[in-house]
Amino acid sequence: MKSLKFIKYFIIFISIAVFILLFSFAGLLNPVEGVLNSIISPIVSFFNNISSKVSDIGKSAGSVGDLEKENSNLKNKVDELTLEISQLKESKAENESLRKQLGFVGSIKYKTIIASVLTKDPSSFLKVLIIDKGSKDGIKKDMAVVSEGFLLGRVLEVNTSMAKVLLITDSNFQISGITQDSRALGIVKGQIGSGIAMETIPKDKNVKTGDMVITANLETGVPAGLLIGKITDIYTENNGLFQKASISPFASLDDVKNVILVSM
Amino acid sequence: MKRFFLIFLTCLILLLEVAFFTNVKIFGITPNIFLMFLLASSFIIPEQDIFYLAFFGSLFLDLFSPIIFGAQTIIILLILFLVFLTSRFLFTNVNFILLFLLATVSTILFDVLFGLVLFLSGLRVDVIFYARNSLVPQIIVNSLLALLFYPFVLLIWENISRFQSKARLLK
Numbered sequence: 001m002k003s004l005k006f007i008k009y010f011i012i013f014i015s016i017a018v019f020i021l022l023f024s025f026a027g028l029l030n031p032v033e034g035v036l037n038s039i040i041s042p043i044v045s046f047f048n049n050i051s052s053k054v055s056d057i058g059k060s061a062g063s064v065g066d067l068e069k070e071n072s073n074l075k076n077k078v079d080e081l082t083l084e085i086s087q088l089k090e091s092k093a094e095n096e097s098l099r100k101q102l103g104f105v106g107s108i109k110y111k112t113i114i115a116s117v118l119t120k121d122p123s124s125f126l127k128v129l130i131i132d133k134g135s136k137d138g139i140k141k142d143m144a145v146v147s148e149g150f151l152l153g154r155v156l157e158v159n160t161s162m163a164k165v166l167l168i169t170d171s172n173f174q175i176s177g178i179t180q181d182s183r184a185l186g187i188v189k190g191q192i193g194s195g196i197a198m199e200t201i202p203k204d205k206n207v208k209t210g211d212m213v214i215t216a217n218l219e220t221g222v223p224a225g226l227l228i229g230k231i232t233d234i235y236t237e238n239n240g241l242f243q244k245a246s247i248s249p250f251a252s253l254d255d256v257k258n259v260i261l262v263s264m
Numbered sequence: 265m266k267r268f269f270l271i272f273l274t275c276l277i278l279l280l281e282v283a284f285f286t287n288v289k290i291f292g293i294t295p296n297i298f299l300m301f302l303l304a305s306s307f308i309i310p311e312q313d314i315f316y317l318a319f320f321g322s323l324f325l326d327l328f329s330p331i332i333f334g335a336q337t338i339i340i341l342l343i344l345f346l347v348f349l350t351s352r353f354l355f356t357n358v359n360f361i362l363l364f365l366l367a368t369v370s371t372i373l374f375d376v377l378f379g380l381v382l383f384l385s386g387l388r389v390d391v392i393f394y395a396r397n398s399l400v401p402q403i404i405v406n407s408l409l410a411l412l413f414y415p416f417v418l419l420i421w422e423n424i425s426r427f428q429s430k431a432r433l434l435k
Contacts, residue, residue, distance in 0.1 A: 006348040009315040014341050021334030029333055047283030055287040120286040122294045124398045125382055125389055126330045164330055172387050192390040
């Protein structure tokens with residue numbers, strides 16, 4: 001006689017799971033999830049640090065040969081940026097003096113919250129990071145998430161002590177963006193696979209490769225002017241009415257350890 | 265002692281899935297280690313213990329999942345139920361072909377149900393892109409894991425049983 005006890009256990013546990021799902025759907029489990037997360041977070045963070053180091057060792061072993069070339073490129077970049085900084089300082093001084101003359105209020109300050117990355121979503125479907133700060137720290141849904149000064153994503157889901165961040169390269173991600181030089185407005189979307197693109201750029205706008213794309217101030221909770229990426233390719237959309245541009249994101253998405261959540 | 269071993273191994277596997285293999289990917293994917301461990305162990309460990317492990321382990325995974333809390337637990341319990349049905353009524357012996365088949369079907373079923381929940385939550389999933397790029401490596405890695413887990417759990421389980429019988433005799 002074959003044992004059919006598993007049917008009994010299945011019915012018991014699936015019934016409890018359905019109740020949990022219903023409670024969760026009603027938002028009644030957020031405090032419980034928060035407590036569990038705060039207990040589990042340090043352990044997961046510890047394991048994540050180890051795996052991150054293992055991953056770093058693997059990557060650095062494979063890239064020793066490229067370091068010399070990269071170093072030389074970076075030195076050139078530093079020279080270029082030093083020149084640019086001195087020009088910008090001049091512009092800033094001029095800007096401040098003009099603002100004073102016109103009686104403008106000082107620049108708007110962003111509210112920032114620093115968080116550590118606990119882990120990534122283990123499923124292969126979404127590009128999601130899990131961070132160790134939640135609603136009790138002031139994090140809200142749709143807040144912008146920045147890494148090293150560049151837009152990394154937006155908050156997808158929050159519970160009391162943890163939040164999930166949808167990365168800009170996920171196909172569900174979208175935000176309004178504007179090109180810094182040509183002031184062309186468009187929708188920045190994550191692409192299937194990887195990478196991001198700016199869509200619905202008006203055809204009359206003279207967008208060029210190398211143009212910087214920043215956030216426009218059209219969504220609540222996302223400040224304007226956050227750097228997204230650089231245009232690498234431009235083509236006409238299928239309907240012939242708009243332009244579409246491929247963007248190379250500035251944020252390093254593979255190895256993020258800390259992030260800053262920004263809101264206005 | 266057996267239960268202590270099971271709980272320890274489950275905790276280790278869950279931490280590996282959530283915090284280790286998300287950074288150190290195999291062929292670009294994070295394998296469903298926990299699901300494969302349950303699948304392989306379902307032939308060795310008593311049903312009651314497996315369902316306890318599946319339930320609490322899946323709730324742990326749910327904490328880090330982008331889908332609604334509890335949904336992944338339901339998916340894993342359903343798959344486990346199907347594994348039990350298949351192994352009790354369709355096959356008499358455990359062999360590598362059966363493990364490979366079950367691992368393949370479980371991987372596909374898990375991904376279909378997970379994708380369905382994402383879709384119902386209003387999130388977009390490109391099924392064709394996913395099937396072309398991730399499904400095959402996922403099936404291969406998961407099957408290999410199931411094939412590794414089965415002899416490993418069996419060996420430890422038998423050794424603990426032997427040790428416990430000796431201890432009883434000495435008493």
